[in-house]
Amino acid sequence: MRMSQGVEWALHTCLNLSWLNTPVPTGTLAAFYELPPAYLNKQLQALSRAGILTSTPGPRGGFHLARPAEEITLLDVVTAIEGPDELFRCDQILDKGPGEHTGVDYRQSCAFARAMSGAELAWRRELAARSVADVRADVERAHPESPANTRERITELRG
Amino acid sequence: MRMSQGVEWALHTCLNLSWLNTPVPTGTLAAFYELPPAYLNKQLQALSRAGILTSTPGPRGGFHLARPAEEITLLDVVTAIEGPDELFRCDQILDKGPGEHTGVDYRQSCAFARAMSGAELAWRRELAARSVADVRADVERAHPESPANTRERITELRG
């Protein structure tokens, strides 16, 4: 049960994009971290479908944030990459056990499913409470040179 | 990022075992929910390695809880099946980016890793707060006949 690698890429890429105000193509964003460009593109497409990024085709095109970093939560990114499914999926194991098989939704009736769902909700709540802008503020506090470094490196890579 | 099916099996099996005080072989436990016996055995082995179950070989052998259900948390079971790894693993993507590459642990320095780790901690805290005995109490409150039903069905299946 490891989280997809794409989540980490997506988060850092969103942070970098929040320091820029121009579309950046996938190749440049991938070169920044030496990532496989085509696969990063796949993740960015997912973010685009989720309405987090906006893509512009053609020369001088690329991806840019679809809305302010303050309105992009970590949960948004995780959900965009990993999908909306829950971690613990109750496959209605109880259907085969004894008792009434009245076609009830075990996601609600199974006590384990409820407990797991509650724990997952706490996780989601934490993720939804932190935006990319919050993290950006932390980074800028610890490393004030980061924005300038990123901007410089991006323009340099774009050549 | 779906959680392994084995977690659900393990949870329900632990609950059933908490209603019995005798070793139950894998075959019987599997038949209870019509699960593949050999694969369930694999999961129970993991629980055994984690110290949640105790296995006794030979005739009249099987698995039984290694400690009271009050002392078995949902987190214990999840960790036993899924392993101790974190959901979000920071693969030190920043190592390739600009800045100092002083061999620091990005699990600590990366702001995203810290945020994700915090959210995961909230999740683990919820899971650790609920024991199998808590869930058992919920089930017995909603379905008082469950313990007797389970005991009856187990002895019936064992033949």
Add this chain to the structure above:
DNA sequence: GTCTCGTTACTCGGATATCTGGTGTCCGAGTTTCGAAGG
């Protein structure tokens, strides 16, 4: 009747296949840009 011992059957345990989903890659559709040609 009781103890001993060997056989038997049953259990776990790990080593072995199979399959789905994450990982990685490629090429085509569409658009902007740029430059050249004509007015």
Add this chain to the structure above:
DNA sequence: CCTTCGAAACTCGGACACCAGATATCCGAGTAACGAGAC
């Protein structure tokens, strides 16, 4: 000099291989039970 037009290059987007981990299975090592035989 300005406008128009066309080709080219660059971008995303989805369709196609590959691989690790989860799923599923099998057979051997070990042990408790049981029964037969001896005392």
